[in-house]
Amino acid sequence: xxxxxxxxxxxxxxxxxxxxxxxxxxxxxxxxxxxxxxxxxxxxxxxxxxxxxxxxxxxxxxxxxxxxxxxxxxxxxxxxxxxxxxxxxxxxxxxxxxxxxxxxxxxxxxxxxxxxxxxxxxxxxxxxxxxxxxxxxxxxxxxxxxxxxxxxxxxxxxxxxxx
Numbered sequence: 001x002x003x004x005x006x007x008x009x010x011x012x013x014x015x016x017x018x019x020x021x022x023x024x025x026x027x028x029x030x031x032x033x034x035x036x037x038x039x040x041x042x043x044x045x046x047x048x049x050x051x052x053x054x055x056x057x058x059x060x061x062x063x064x065x066x067x068x069x070x071x072x073x074x075x076x077x078x079x080x081x082x083x084x085x086x087x088x089x090x091x092x093x094x095x096x097x098x099x100x101x102x103x104x105x106x107x108x109x110x111x112x113x114x115x116x117x118x119x120x121x122x123x124x125x126x127x128x129x130x131x132x133x134x135x136x137x138x139x140x141x142x143x144x145x146x147x148x149x150x151x152x153x154x155x156x157x158x159x160x161x162x163x
Contacts, residue, residue: 013061
C-alpha cells in the first residue's frame, strides 16, 4: 500500500517539470490564436486532449504515485493562479499573456486579410453580427476580436435598432 505514495524522484523534479510543461503549453496555446473556450470546435477539443496526453509523461517522468499526482496538480493550480495574479496587476504582462484586441472591421469595411491572419471564418464573423443585431456590414462602426476570442461589434449611430 505504501508504494502508491512512493515517489520515483525528488519532489522538486515534479515541480520543475510542471513549470516547464506549463510554460511550454501556455506559449503554444498563445501562439495558436484567440479562440475562446466556448468556441472550441470538435477538432480543438481533440487537440486539447491529445496535448494533455502528450505532455503527461513529460510532467510525471513515468511516476504513477498519488504523491506525484498531488504535487503536479498543486503546482499547476499555483502556476495558473500566479499567471492570473500577475496578469491582473500588470498591463505589460497581461498583453504578453493574453495578447491585444485586433480590429476586424471599421466604418462598414471588413478587413479580410486580418480575418484570415486571425483565423476568423466568415461564418464566425456573420454569427457575431447576428448576435449583435447588426443587419449589414455597412452598420458596423468597429468590430474587434477580443483577447478572449469573442468578436465584439459596435454599431454606427444610424444602424437600425431592434426593439
